Amino acid sequence: MPKSYLDISTTTMENIFDTNQLYPDYEEPIKDHFKGYFDSVYVSFSPFFTIANSDAFNSVSSAKLVSDEEYRLLPEAVELSPNENRAIYVRDPQYPDNTAIVSSAKPVKWQQIIDHTLISNFAEMSLALRTSIGALRREYERTDLRDILIDQTSDLSVYHPIEGRINVLSLMQMYECLKDLHKTTLVVTDEFFEDRKVIDIGLMSLTQFVTEVHGYMYYFTEDRTVLFTIEWDSFFFLICADHDLLAHIVARYRFEGFYCDANTTHDWYLDAKQKR
Known part of the structure:
Protein backbone atom coordinates (compact mmCIF):
# COMPACT_ATOMS: atom_id res chain seq x y z
CA MET A 1 0.00 0.00 0.00
CA PRO A 47 -4.53 22.45 -24.25
CA PHE A 48 -4.97 24.80 -27.16
CA PHE A 49 -8.45 26.28 -27.46
CA THR A 50 -10.98 28.09 -29.60
CA ILE A 51 -13.49 30.69 -28.46
CA ALA A 52 -17.05 29.73 -29.35
CA ASN A 53 -19.32 32.18 -31.19
CA SER A 54 -16.55 34.74 -31.56
CA ASP A 55 -16.18 36.79 -34.73
CA ALA A 56 -12.79 38.11 -33.67
CA PHE A 57 -9.54 36.18 -33.59
CA ASN A 58 -6.74 38.15 -32.02
CA SER A 59 -3.32 37.04 -30.84
CA VAL A 60 -2.58 33.35 -31.36
CA SER A 61 -0.23 33.38 -28.36
CA SER A 62 -0.28 35.14 -25.01
CA ALA A 63 3.37 36.10 -25.58
CA LYS A 64 4.23 38.83 -28.07
CA LEU A 65 7.69 39.43 -29.52
CA VAL A 66 8.76 43.03 -28.93
CA SER A 67 10.42 44.97 -31.76
CA ASP A 68 12.99 47.74 -31.19
CA GLU A 69 10.29 50.35 -31.73
CA GLU A 70 7.82 48.64 -29.38
CA TYR A 71 10.57 48.22 -26.79
CA ARG A 72 11.04 51.98 -26.57
CA LEU A 73 7.39 52.30 -25.53
CA LEU A 74 7.70 49.82 -22.67
CA PRO A 75 7.90 51.02 -19.03
CA GLU A 76 11.32 52.16 -17.84
CA ALA A 77 11.44 49.19 -15.46
CA VAL A 78 12.31 46.97 -18.44
CA GLU A 79 16.10 47.16 -18.48
CA LEU A 80 17.08 44.72 -21.23
CA SER A 81 16.71 45.85 -24.84
CA PRO A 82 16.36 43.48 -27.82
CA ASN A 83 19.51 42.64 -29.76
CA GLU A 84 20.72 39.93 -32.14
CA ASN A 85 21.27 37.52 -29.25
CA ARG A 86 18.25 38.39 -27.14
CA ALA A 87 14.55 38.58 -27.92
CA ILE A 88 12.05 40.10 -25.50
CA TYR A 89 8.49 38.87 -25.18
CA VAL A 90 5.62 40.53 -23.33
CA ARG A 91 2.03 39.57 -22.63
CA ASP A 92 -0.27 40.38 -25.53
CA PRO A 93 -3.35 42.29 -24.29
CA GLN A 94 -5.42 40.95 -27.21
CA TYR A 95 -5.19 37.39 -25.91
CA PRO A 96 -8.52 36.16 -24.42
CA ASP A 97 -8.98 36.85 -20.73
CA ASN A 98 -9.97 34.29 -18.10
CA THR A 99 -13.64 35.21 -18.24
CA ALA A 100 -13.85 34.54 -21.97
CA ILE A 101 -12.01 31.24 -21.59
CA VAL A 102 -14.22 30.00 -18.75
CA SER A 103 -17.44 30.94 -20.50
CA SER A 104 -16.68 30.20 -24.14
CA ALA A 105 -13.47 28.23 -24.72
CA LYS A 106 -13.42 24.80 -26.31
CA PRO A 107 -10.22 22.76 -25.72
CA VAL A 108 -8.15 21.52 -28.65
CA LYS A 109 -5.75 18.66 -27.92
CA TRP A 110 -2.14 18.61 -29.07
CA GLN A 111 -2.86 15.47 -31.07
CA GLN A 112 -5.55 17.29 -33.06
CA ILE A 113 -2.97 19.86 -34.18
CA ILE A 114 -0.36 17.21 -34.90
CA ASP A 115 -2.82 15.28 -37.07
CA HIS A 116 -3.13 18.25 -39.44
CA THR A 117 0.49 19.45 -39.62
CA LEU A 118 4.02 18.26 -40.35
CA ILE A 119 4.70 18.29 -36.61
CA SER A 120 5.44 14.64 -35.89
CA ASN A 121 4.98 14.09 -32.18
CA PHE A 122 4.54 15.61 -28.74
CA ALA A 123 8.24 16.41 -28.36
CA GLU A 124 8.21 18.47 -31.56
CA MET A 125 5.04 20.22 -30.40
CA SER A 126 6.75 21.20 -27.15
CA LEU A 127 9.73 22.51 -29.10
CA ALA A 128 7.45 24.50 -31.42
CA LEU A 129 5.63 26.10 -28.48
CA ARG A 130 8.77 26.90 -26.52
CA THR A 131 10.43 28.37 -29.63
CA SER A 132 7.35 30.56 -30.15
CA ILE A 133 7.99 32.38 -26.86
CA GLY A 134 11.79 32.48 -27.03
CA ALA A 135 12.19 29.93 -24.23
CA LEU A 136 14.98 27.85 -25.80
CA ARG A 137 18.66 28.42 -26.35
CA ARG A 138 19.52 29.10 -29.99
CA GLU A 139 20.86 25.60 -30.60
CA TYR A 140 17.58 24.04 -29.52
CA GLU A 141 15.18 26.38 -31.31
CA ARG A 142 12.97 24.90 -34.03
CA THR A 143 11.73 27.88 -36.00
CA ASP A 144 10.49 25.55 -38.73
CA LEU A 145 8.14 23.83 -36.29
CA ARG A 146 7.12 27.17 -34.77
CA ASP A 147 6.16 28.54 -38.19
CA ILE A 148 4.18 25.40 -39.07
CA LEU A 149 2.33 25.64 -35.77
CA ILE A 150 1.53 29.33 -36.03
CA ASP A 151 0.35 29.01 -39.64
CA GLN A 152 -1.97 26.14 -38.75
CA THR A 153 -3.40 27.61 -35.57
CA SER A 154 -3.89 31.02 -37.17
CA ASP A 155 -5.76 29.46 -40.09
CA LEU A 156 -8.05 27.58 -37.69
CA SER A 157 -8.46 30.44 -35.17
CA VAL A 158 -6.91 28.29 -32.45
CA TYR A 159 -5.24 29.98 -29.48
CA HIS A 160 -2.04 28.65 -27.93
CA PRO A 161 -1.92 27.78 -24.22
CA ILE A 162 -0.04 30.04 -21.84
CA GLU A 163 3.32 28.89 -20.52
Whole structure:
Protein backbone atom coordinates (compact mmCIF):
# COMPACT_ATOMS: atom_id res chain seq x y z
CA MET A 1 0.00 0.00 0.00
CA PRO A 2 1.20 3.58 -0.66
CA LYS A 3 2.60 5.50 2.26
CA SER A 4 0.23 7.82 4.03
CA TYR A 5 1.11 11.41 4.87
CA LEU A 6 1.86 10.36 8.46
CA ASP A 7 4.20 7.63 7.26
CA ILE A 8 6.11 10.11 5.12
CA SER A 9 6.39 12.84 7.71
CA THR A 10 8.09 10.56 10.21
CA THR A 11 10.87 9.44 7.83
CA THR A 12 14.28 11.07 7.76
CA MET A 13 13.92 12.30 4.18
CA GLU A 14 13.27 15.98 3.53
CA ASN A 15 9.61 16.68 3.04
CA ILE A 16 9.06 18.18 -0.41
CA PHE A 17 5.85 19.89 0.67
CA ASP A 18 7.44 21.76 3.56
CA THR A 19 10.84 22.43 1.97
CA ASN A 20 9.36 23.83 -1.25
CA GLN A 21 10.72 21.13 -3.53
CA LEU A 22 7.55 20.70 -5.52
CA TYR A 23 9.19 20.41 -8.94
CA PRO A 24 12.19 18.22 -9.79
CA ASP A 25 15.57 19.44 -11.01
CA TYR A 26 15.77 19.42 -14.79
CA GLU A 27 18.20 16.52 -15.09
CA GLU A 28 16.68 14.46 -12.29
CA PRO A 29 14.33 11.63 -13.26
CA ILE A 30 10.89 12.93 -12.36
CA LYS A 31 9.74 9.76 -10.61
CA ASP A 32 12.91 9.69 -8.51
CA HIS A 33 12.12 13.14 -7.15
CA PHE A 34 8.67 12.05 -5.99
CA LYS A 35 9.70 8.60 -4.77
CA GLY A 36 8.26 7.97 -1.33
CA TYR A 37 5.40 10.39 -1.95
CA PHE A 38 3.80 9.29 -5.22
CA ASP A 39 4.37 6.15 -7.24
CA SER A 40 3.04 7.60 -10.50
CA VAL A 41 3.47 10.89 -12.38
CA TYR A 42 1.67 12.07 -15.51
CA VAL A 43 2.97 14.74 -17.90
CA SER A 44 -0.19 16.64 -18.86
CA PHE A 45 -0.27 18.98 -21.86
CA SER A 46 -1.82 22.44 -21.58
CA PRO A 47 -4.53 22.45 -24.25
CA PHE A 48 -4.97 24.80 -27.16
CA PHE A 49 -8.45 26.28 -27.46
CA THR A 50 -10.98 28.09 -29.60
CA ILE A 51 -13.49 30.69 -28.46
CA ALA A 52 -17.05 29.73 -29.35
CA ASN A 53 -19.32 32.18 -31.19
CA SER A 54 -16.55 34.74 -31.56
CA ASP A 55 -16.18 36.79 -34.73
CA ALA A 56 -12.79 38.11 -33.67
CA PHE A 57 -9.54 36.18 -33.59
CA ASN A 58 -6.74 38.15 -32.02
CA SER A 59 -3.32 37.04 -30.84
CA VAL A 60 -2.58 33.35 -31.36
CA SER A 61 -0.23 33.38 -28.36
CA SER A 62 -0.28 35.14 -25.01
CA ALA A 63 3.37 36.10 -25.58
CA LYS A 64 4.23 38.83 -28.07
CA LEU A 65 7.69 39.43 -29.52
CA VAL A 66 8.76 43.03 -28.93
CA SER A 67 10.42 44.97 -31.76
CA ASP A 68 12.99 47.74 -31.19
CA GLU A 69 10.29 50.35 -31.73
CA GLU A 70 7.82 48.64 -29.38
CA TYR A 71 10.57 48.22 -26.79
CA ARG A 72 11.04 51.98 -26.57
CA LEU A 73 7.39 52.30 -25.53
CA LEU A 74 7.70 49.82 -22.67
CA PRO A 75 7.90 51.02 -19.03
CA GLU A 76 11.32 52.16 -17.84
CA ALA A 77 11.44 49.19 -15.46
CA VAL A 78 12.31 46.97 -18.44
CA GLU A 79 16.10 47.16 -18.48
CA LEU A 80 17.08 44.72 -21.23
CA SER A 81 16.71 45.85 -24.84
CA PRO A 82 16.36 43.48 -27.82
CA ASN A 83 19.51 42.64 -29.76
CA GLU A 84 20.72 39.93 -32.14
CA ASN A 85 21.27 37.52 -29.25
CA ARG A 86 18.25 38.39 -27.14
CA ALA A 87 14.55 38.58 -27.92
CA ILE A 88 12.05 40.10 -25.50
CA TYR A 89 8.49 38.87 -25.18
CA VAL A 90 5.62 40.53 -23.33
CA ARG A 91 2.03 39.57 -22.63
CA ASP A 92 -0.27 40.38 -25.53
CA PRO A 93 -3.35 42.29 -24.29
CA GLN A 94 -5.42 40.95 -27.21
CA TYR A 95 -5.19 37.39 -25.91
CA PRO A 96 -8.52 36.16 -24.42
CA ASP A 97 -8.98 36.85 -20.73
CA ASN A 98 -9.97 34.29 -18.10
CA THR A 99 -13.64 35.21 -18.24
CA ALA A 100 -13.85 34.54 -21.97
CA ILE A 101 -12.01 31.24 -21.59
CA VAL A 102 -14.22 30.00 -18.75
CA SER A 103 -17.44 30.94 -20.50
CA SER A 104 -16.68 30.20 -24.14
CA ALA A 105 -13.47 28.23 -24.72
CA LYS A 106 -13.42 24.80 -26.31
CA PRO A 107 -10.22 22.76 -25.72
CA VAL A 108 -8.15 21.52 -28.65
CA LYS A 109 -5.75 18.66 -27.92
CA TRP A 110 -2.14 18.61 -29.07
CA GLN A 111 -2.86 15.47 -31.07
CA GLN A 112 -5.55 17.29 -33.06
CA ILE A 113 -2.97 19.86 -34.18
CA ILE A 114 -0.36 17.21 -34.90
CA ASP A 115 -2.82 15.28 -37.07
CA HIS A 116 -3.13 18.25 -39.44
CA THR A 117 0.49 19.45 -39.62
CA LEU A 118 4.02 18.26 -40.35
CA ILE A 119 4.70 18.29 -36.61
CA SER A 120 5.44 14.64 -35.89
CA ASN A 121 4.98 14.09 -32.18
CA PHE A 122 4.54 15.61 -28.74
CA ALA A 123 8.24 16.41 -28.36
CA GLU A 124 8.21 18.47 -31.56
CA MET A 125 5.04 20.22 -30.40
CA SER A 126 6.75 21.20 -27.15
CA LEU A 127 9.73 22.51 -29.10
CA ALA A 128 7.45 24.50 -31.42
CA LEU A 129 5.63 26.10 -28.48
CA ARG A 130 8.77 26.90 -26.52
CA THR A 131 10.43 28.37 -29.63
CA SER A 132 7.35 30.56 -30.15
CA ILE A 133 7.99 32.38 -26.86
CA GLY A 134 11.79 32.48 -27.03
CA ALA A 135 12.19 29.93 -24.23
CA LEU A 136 14.98 27.85 -25.80
CA ARG A 137 18.66 28.42 -26.35
CA ARG A 138 19.52 29.10 -29.99
CA GLU A 139 20.86 25.60 -30.60
CA TYR A 140 17.58 24.04 -29.52
CA GLU A 141 15.18 26.38 -31.31
CA ARG A 142 12.97 24.90 -34.03
CA THR A 143 11.73 27.88 -36.00
CA ASP A 144 10.49 25.55 -38.73
CA LEU A 145 8.14 23.83 -36.29
CA ARG A 146 7.12 27.17 -34.77
CA ASP A 147 6.16 28.54 -38.19
CA ILE A 148 4.18 25.40 -39.07
CA LEU A 149 2.33 25.64 -35.77
CA ILE A 150 1.53 29.33 -36.03
CA ASP A 151 0.35 29.01 -39.64
CA GLN A 152 -1.97 26.14 -38.75
CA THR A 153 -3.40 27.61 -35.57
CA SER A 154 -3.89 31.02 -37.17
CA ASP A 155 -5.76 29.46 -40.09
CA LEU A 156 -8.05 27.58 -37.69
CA SER A 157 -8.46 30.44 -35.17
CA VAL A 158 -6.91 28.29 -32.45
CA TYR A 159 -5.24 29.98 -29.48
CA HIS A 160 -2.04 28.65 -27.93
CA PRO A 161 -1.92 27.78 -24.22
CA ILE A 162 -0.04 30.04 -21.84
CA GLU A 163 3.32 28.89 -20.52
CA GLY A 164 4.56 28.51 -16.97
CA ARG A 165 1.12 28.39 -15.40
CA ILE A 166 -1.57 25.74 -15.23
CA ASN A 167 -3.97 27.31 -17.68
CA VAL A 168 -7.65 28.06 -17.21
CA LEU A 169 -8.98 25.01 -19.04
CA SER A 170 -6.75 22.70 -16.98
CA LEU A 171 -7.82 24.48 -13.78
CA MET A 172 -11.42 23.78 -14.76
CA GLN A 173 -10.56 20.07 -15.08
CA MET A 174 -8.76 20.21 -11.74
CA TYR A 175 -11.77 21.80 -10.04
CA GLU A 176 -14.20 19.14 -11.26
CA CYS A 177 -11.75 16.35 -10.46
CA LEU A 178 -11.07 17.40 -6.88
CA LYS A 179 -14.71 18.10 -6.10
CA ASP A 180 -15.76 14.70 -7.43
CA LEU A 181 -13.05 13.05 -5.32
CA HIS A 182 -14.23 15.02 -2.25
CA LYS A 183 -10.74 16.50 -1.92
CA THR A 184 -11.93 20.06 -1.56
CA THR A 185 -9.29 21.48 0.78
CA LEU A 186 -6.44 22.62 -1.44
CA VAL A 187 -3.06 24.22 -0.70
CA VAL A 188 -1.80 26.63 -3.38
CA THR A 189 1.65 28.19 -3.58
CA ASP A 190 3.21 30.81 -5.83
CA GLU A 191 6.46 30.36 -7.75
CA PHE A 192 8.61 32.01 -5.08
CA PHE A 193 6.97 30.12 -2.17
CA GLU A 194 6.09 33.46 -0.60
CA ASP A 195 2.32 33.23 -0.96
CA ARG A 196 0.92 29.95 0.33
CA LYS A 197 -2.70 29.56 1.35
CA VAL A 198 -5.31 26.93 2.05
CA ILE A 199 -8.65 27.21 0.26
CA ASP A 200 -11.91 25.27 0.37
CA ILE A 201 -12.99 24.77 -3.22
CA GLY A 202 -16.21 23.17 -2.00
CA LEU A 203 -17.38 26.67 -1.15
CA MET A 204 -16.42 28.12 -4.54
CA SER A 205 -18.05 28.21 -7.93
CA LEU A 206 -15.91 27.27 -10.91
CA THR A 207 -15.43 30.90 -11.85
CA GLN A 208 -14.49 31.83 -8.28
CA PHE A 209 -11.97 29.01 -8.16
CA VAL A 210 -10.25 30.05 -11.39
CA THR A 211 -10.11 33.67 -10.26
CA GLU A 212 -8.72 32.70 -6.83
CA VAL A 213 -5.94 30.35 -7.95
CA HIS A 214 -4.96 31.39 -11.46
CA GLY A 215 -1.32 32.43 -11.48
CA TYR A 216 -0.15 29.99 -8.82
CA MET A 217 2.24 27.20 -9.79
CA TYR A 218 1.83 24.45 -7.15
CA TYR A 219 -1.42 22.88 -5.99
CA PHE A 220 -1.82 19.94 -3.63
CA THR A 221 -4.64 18.46 -1.60
CA GLU A 222 -4.51 18.94 2.16
CA ASP A 223 -4.01 15.20 2.62
CA ARG A 224 -1.10 15.39 0.14
CA THR A 225 -2.40 12.60 -2.06
CA VAL A 226 -2.61 14.64 -5.28
CA LEU A 227 -0.18 17.27 -6.57
CA PHE A 228 -0.39 19.48 -9.66
CA THR A 229 2.90 21.28 -10.39
CA ILE A 230 4.45 23.27 -13.23
CA GLU A 231 7.72 25.01 -14.17
CA TRP A 232 8.50 28.34 -15.87
CA ASP A 233 8.20 28.36 -19.68
CA SER A 234 6.58 24.92 -19.85
CA PHE A 235 3.42 24.12 -21.77
CA PHE A 236 2.90 20.99 -19.71
CA PHE A 237 2.45 20.30 -16.01
CA LEU A 238 2.80 17.26 -13.76
CA ILE A 239 0.02 15.40 -11.99
CA CYS A 240 1.26 13.20 -9.15
CA ALA A 241 -0.70 10.57 -7.22
CA ASP A 242 -0.90 6.88 -6.37
CA HIS A 243 -1.09 4.91 -9.63
CA ASP A 244 -4.70 3.76 -9.33
CA LEU A 245 -5.93 7.20 -8.33
CA LEU A 246 -3.92 8.86 -11.09
CA ALA A 247 -5.22 6.43 -13.70
CA HIS A 248 -8.76 7.34 -12.63
CA ILE A 249 -8.03 11.07 -12.81
CA VAL A 250 -6.44 10.89 -16.25
CA ALA A 251 -9.17 8.73 -17.78
CA ARG A 252 -12.17 10.40 -16.14
CA TYR A 253 -11.13 14.00 -16.73
CA ARG A 254 -9.38 13.46 -20.08
CA PHE A 255 -6.01 14.99 -19.39
CA GLU A 256 -3.81 14.59 -22.48
CA GLY A 257 -0.20 13.50 -22.08
CA PHE A 258 1.81 10.49 -20.99
CA TYR A 259 2.97 8.65 -17.87
CA CYS A 260 6.56 9.13 -16.76
CA ASP A 261 8.80 6.10 -16.88
CA ALA A 262 11.93 5.63 -14.76
CA ASN A 263 14.02 7.81 -17.11
CA THR A 264 11.65 10.68 -17.90
CA THR A 265 13.08 14.10 -17.02
CA HIS A 266 11.80 17.65 -17.38
CA ASP A 267 13.63 17.88 -20.73
CA TRP A 268 11.80 14.88 -22.22
CA TYR A 269 11.17 16.87 -25.40
CA LEU A 270 14.87 17.22 -26.21
CA ASP A 271 16.80 14.54 -28.02
CA ALA A 272 19.06 12.83 -25.49
CA LYS A 273 22.09 13.53 -27.68
CA GLN A 274 21.42 17.26 -27.53
CA LYS A 275 21.24 17.59 -23.76
CA ARG A 276 24.00 19.54 -22.10
